[in-house]
Amino acid sequence: MNKILILALASFFCFQVFSQDKGTMTDPRDNKTYKTVKLGNNVWMAENLNYETKDSWCYQDNFKNCDKYGRLYTREAAMTACPRGWRLANDNDWETLINTYGSKSDIGGFLKSIGTTTWKAPNTNAIDKGGFTALPAGYKKTDGTYTGEGTQASFWSVFSDNKGLWGRHLTHDSGRLNSYNSPDINALSIRCVKD
Numbered sequence: 001m002n003k004i005l006i007l008a009l010a011s012f013f014c015f016q017v018f019s020q021d022k023g024t025m026t027d028p029r030d031n032k033t034y035k036t037v038k039l040g041n042n043v044w045m046a047e048n049l050n051y052e053t054k055d056s057w058c059y060q061d062n063f064k065n066c067d068k069y070g071r072l073y074t075r076e077a078a079m080t081a082c083p084r085g086w087r088l089a090n091d092n093d094w095e096t097l098i099n100t101y102g103s104k105s106d107i108g109g110f111l112k113s114i115g116t117t118t119w120k121a122p123n124t125n126a127i128d129k130g131g132f133t134a135l136p137a138g139y140k141k142t143d144g145t146y147t148g149e150g151t152q153a154s155f156w157s158v159f160s161d162n163k164g165l166w167g168r169h170l171t172h173d174s175g176r177l178n179s180y181n182s183p184d185i186n187a188l189s190i191r192c193v194k195d
């Protein structure tokens with residue numbers, strides 16, 4: 001009887017932790033529709049933002065890559081790119097994901113899309129359990145070249161004090177979510193969180 005109770009409680013806990021509310025939102029600025037997912041207490045865009053602004057690009061300047069991955073934004077462009085009622089994900093948002101769904105060493109697998117169609121093998125630990133569906137969009141470097149398609153997903157994140165940005169980084173060969181200081185003129189992906 002105790003085993004059944006323990007199993008029932010464990011199943012309920014797993015359902016509560018991994019259940020998510022999925023939906024959509026339409027950006028009124030350009031009428032693009034994005035998938036959304038509730039992870040913890042936040043509603044996240046489940047796709048990278050694809051709103052054209054000054055200082056944003058499609059990977060390799062190919063519009064098909066914007067449709068696939070969203071746009072890549074400089075630090076300055078990222079600060080104002082999210083639509084009204086949404087904001088750029090901050091450190092607290094990312095840390096909540098880490099603390100709710102894993103640890104820094106394995107949360108990357110929770111966030112990455114599964115398989116090796118977009119991610120290069122081995123796509124370590126990818127389970128996309130929460131519906132975040134991170135894709136390896138790569139990024140644009142300060143010298144204007146592009147790198148990382150298939151191997152890296154890099155996102156801007158607002159510092160806890162709202163005074164700057166840094167990058168959050170996933171790779172095909174690790175389950176980690178890394179943080180790093182990215183130069184201002186690198187261009188990274190954006191995930192918006194509902195206010």
